[in-house]
Amino acid sequence: MSLPPPAGPGPKYAAAESEILDRRHGPYGEVALRRQGGRLQIIANGCFLMDTSDGRSERLLVRAARTELLRVGPPARAPRLLIGGLGVGFSLIEAAAEPSWGRISVVEREEAVIDWHRSGPLGSLSARALADPRTELLHADLLDQLRGRARPLPDGGYDALCLDIDNGPDWTVTEGNDALYSPAGLAACAAALAPGGVLAVWSARPSPNFEEAMRNSGFSGVRTEEVAVVRGVPDAVHLAVKPA
Structure with missing residues (x-):
């Protein structure tokens, strides 16, 4: 997920009909699916x-x-991945393109989003990944x-x-999503991970407070990778490891 630039990357974006x-x-x-120019957009509660x-x-x-x-030490079997949030499918597509993953489970609570992938416009992006026998x-x-x-x-x-849920830990637009980033939510993540397992959390901006929350929840090796965007603060991926 990412926040849109205030006026888009250029006049063509701003002028495109939706x-x-x-x-x-x-x-x-x-929840709505919108086409603007050549882009498909997911809108939640406006x-x-x-x-x-x-x-x-x-x-x-x-x-x-x-x-x-891989740095921590992969399990002897093919590693099992859980992706929280299907979205427009980029995370699933990345996972399915990597043969070393074992089972790839994707959890999505919005039935509409699933439909848009299985039989709607987003299927043009994700059909191959969804057809992968490892995908659940x-x-x-x-x-x-x-x-x-x-x-x-x-x-x-x-x-x-x-985890790619809402806009990350600092700003959620759907009621209830903030529970995932609470101490109880992080405890649930830790309980679902194997020893030495990795937690990766997408955020619309770097969050030092969330880094601290991960440490307080018992995770080790907490760090953040950033991705520059056209305008504004960078997107971020917060990483942490469940101690073995």
Whole structure:
């Protein structure tokens, strides 16, 4: 996810006509898929969440988690990955392009987003990744899955959790999403991870307070990687390891 530039990267962006392709009302409010120029955008409760224009930071989320897992010491089996949030699909696409991952589980609570990938416009991006036999798409709330309420956790836990929920820890636009970034949410992440597993969290901006919260929750090796954007503060990926 990323915040849109105030006026777009240029006059063409600002002048592009927009079209609502679908709009749904669900338990978490309104979610819409919009086309503007050549981009597809997801809008939640009237607030821009993400689009198909870039995806560098969403891809980094998965790539950095794998690099950190290799540094710590990968498990003997193929590592199991859980991606929190399907979005426009960039994180899943990055994961499916890497043959070393084992099971790739993606949790998405918005049924509309799943539909837009399975039978809608976003399928042009994600169809191959969704068809990968390692991919498992779960329609559930992420915290429910972390606690094993949606589907039982794999034996021994996940080896990497890549979370791309809302706009990250400092600003959530959907009620309830901030619970994921609370001490209880971080405890659920730790419980779902295998010893030595990696937690990677996407954020619309670097968050020193969230880094401290990760340390206070018992994670080690906390660090942040940044991705420059056209305007404003950079996107960030916060990384941490569950001690073995």
